[in-house]
Amino acid sequence: MFIIDAHLDLSMNALEWNRDLRKPVEELNAAEKGMTDKPDRGNATVSLPELRKGNIGLVVATQIARYVAPGNPLPGWHSPEQAWAQTQGQIAWYKAMEQAGEMVQINDLESLNNHIKLWENENIINSQKPVGYILSLEGADSLITIQHLEKAWQYGLRALGPAHYGPGRYANGTDATGLMGTEGIALLKEMERLNIILDATHLCDDSFWQALKYFKGHVWASHNNARALVNHNRQFSDEQILALIERGAVIGGALDAWMLKPGWIRGKSFPKEMNCNLEVLIDHIDYICQIAGNALHVGIGSDLDGAFGREQCPYDLETIADLQNLIPLFYKRGYSKEDIENIMHGNWLRFLRNTWC
Numbered sequence: 271m272f273i274i275d276a277h278l279d280l281s282m283n284a285l286e287w288n289r290d291l292r293k294p295v296e297e298l299n300a301a302e303k304g305m306t307d308k309p310d311r312g313n314a315t316v317s318l319p320e321l322r323k324g325n326i327g328l329v330v331a332t333q334i335a336r337y338v339a340p341g342n343p344l345p346g347w348h349s350p351e352q353a354w355a356q357t358q359g360q361i362a363w364y365k366a367m368e369q370a371g372e373m374v375q376i377n378d379l380e381s382l383n384n385h386i387k388l389w390e391n392e393n394i395i396n397s398q399k400p401v402g403y404i405l406s407l408e409g410a411d412s413l414i415t416i417q418h419l420e421k422a423w424q425y426g427l428r429a430l431g432p433a434h435y436g437p438g439r440y441a442n443g444t445d446a447t448g449l450m451g452t453e454g455i456a457l458l459k460e461m462e463r464l465n466i467i468l469d470a471t472h473l474c475d476d477s478f479w480q481a482l483k484y485f486k487g488h489v490w491a492s493h494n495n496a497r498a499l500v501n502h503n504r505q506f507s508d509e510q511i512l513a514l515i516e517r518g519a520v521i522g523g524a525l526d527a528w529m530l531k532p533g534w535i536r537g538k539s540f541p542k543e544m545n546c547n548l549e550v551l552i553d554h555i556d557y558i559c560q561i562a563g564n565a566l567h568v569g570i571g572s573d574l575d576g577a578f579g580r581e582q583c584p585y586d587l588e589t590i591a592d593l594q595n596l597i598p599l600f601y602k603r604g605y606s607k608e609d610i611e612n613i614m615h616g617n618w619l620r621f622l623r624n625t626w627c
Contacts, residue, residue: 271611272389273593274618276330276522276571277471277493278316280403281360283575291317292372295589309537313579315589318372322396324591327389328376328615330492330571331364331403333357333427336434337411344436346411353412361425364403374400377426379626386619404622406469406492409434410441416453416460423464429492430461431469433477441477444504449476455484462487467625470494470514471571474503482513488625489517493524493571495554500532511558515567518624520617522571523555527582530554541585548584548592552599555613565609569617570596 283289287308289298298314305311321329335356336346347353367373376382385402388394406429413419419427432454433443440454450458458481461468468489473481482489491514497505506514506521514521527541528534530550541547555568562568574583574590586595600610612620 271325271594271597272386272615273324273326273570274328274330274615275321275326275574275590275593276490276520276569276618277406277524277573277576278329278331279334279408279573279575279577280316280329280331281363282332282334283314283316284363285356285359289314289317291367292319292370293317294319308577310577310579310581313581314575315579315583315587316575317589318367318401319397320589320591321401322399324589324593325389325396326401326590326593327396327399328385328402328404328618330406330429332406332408333360333412334408334434335360335412336409336436337439339437342436350412350414350439354414354418357407357412357422361405364405368400371400374402375426376402376404377428379623382619382622382626404428406430406467408469409438409443409472410457411439413440413457416456419457419460419466420464423466427466429467429469429490431471431473431492432457432481433472433474435472441481442474443472443477444474446474447476448474449480450484455480458485461485465625470510470519472504475507475510478510479513482517488621489514489519490621491519491521491571493522493573493576495524495529495551496557499554499557500529502529504529508561511561515562518567518621520567520569520621521558522569522618523551524571524573525551525583525587526573526576526578527584530584536582540581541583546584547586548596548599550584552596552603556603565605565612566617566620568613570614 302311335353338346432441
């Protein structure tokens with residue numbers, strides 16, 4: 271079945287992890303044997319060949335570069351200008367992949383429909399098809415000024431999450447609190463003018479509700495799970511899930527183990543010991559479906575390359591291609607073929623076509 275994954279940090283992995291994502295995952299992991307500079311060295315699950323193997327022909331791929339003020343312990347850049355330069359390196363990598371025939375940018379209705387038609391063509395094998403990507407910015411800190419948003423739109427940016435972790439220049443994110451300031455509200459208005467999708471993922475509760483109040487455009491949550499199942503501010507409360515459903519949003523289920531299983535301790539917990547498997551992701555997706563009363567507001571937003579790998583994802587997933595193994599598990603839960611098609615790709619497609627019509 272065709273799959274859309276609404277959140278992958280491909281360029282970050284290519285540049286900051288120095289991974290040539292054109293290679294098979296086993297080659298990436300072999301090259302990293304013995305390396306300890308990143309928590310997931312030797313445990314990668316994502317590469318372009320694995321996306322094709324898993325029939326994952328369209329992804330939402332990020333740029334990400336956080337600004338950190340003095341005293342902020344989070345990793346990041348010491349000026350917005352440095353953060354902007356990092357994102358420009360990331361877009362240069364995507365463009366290089368396009369020139370190599372590995373990827374193709376999807377940024378309007380025509381390119382979306384043409385790409386889906388290509389991937390539906392069974393006369394062309396997947397290894398000969400480019401992976402489509404919709405460009406998203408995770409955290410707005412790198413936008414030196416609000417005018418830089420239009421520059422980003424011109425090179426293809428189509429979705430934006432105003433915050434990531436901690437306090438941000440435009441909004442506050444995971445583990446932070448507080449409302450968006452005047453610059454944050456102005457950013458939302460500029461996003462609305464440019465028809466850029468608001469990604470509500472990572473917004474702290476204060477900024478989340480404020481963003482929904484001021485932003486009248488299209489909203490999704492690329493990679494988020496249910497707070498009722500894992501009680502952390504990174505997850506959505508029932509009230510937030512309902513508000514997103516009322517706005518026509520789609521919420522992508524994420525596969526980071528600490529978001530799936532309560533009590534997970536980073537660097538100390540192990541997937542099998544915690545009984546963390548793909549069924550647990552379905553628990554979160556099913557929870558959202560029960561709130562919605564249907565399967566029209568959920569999808570996949572794996573985040574499988576978001577600074578973790580096999581050491582911190584379901585134990586029955588070797589590579590991202592194993593997202594296909596979700597399909598029989600959904601059937602086992604009583605989901606219909608139509609429901610499963612919607613979860614694996616249909617809901618994201620409907621959302622994009624409504625946005626870009």
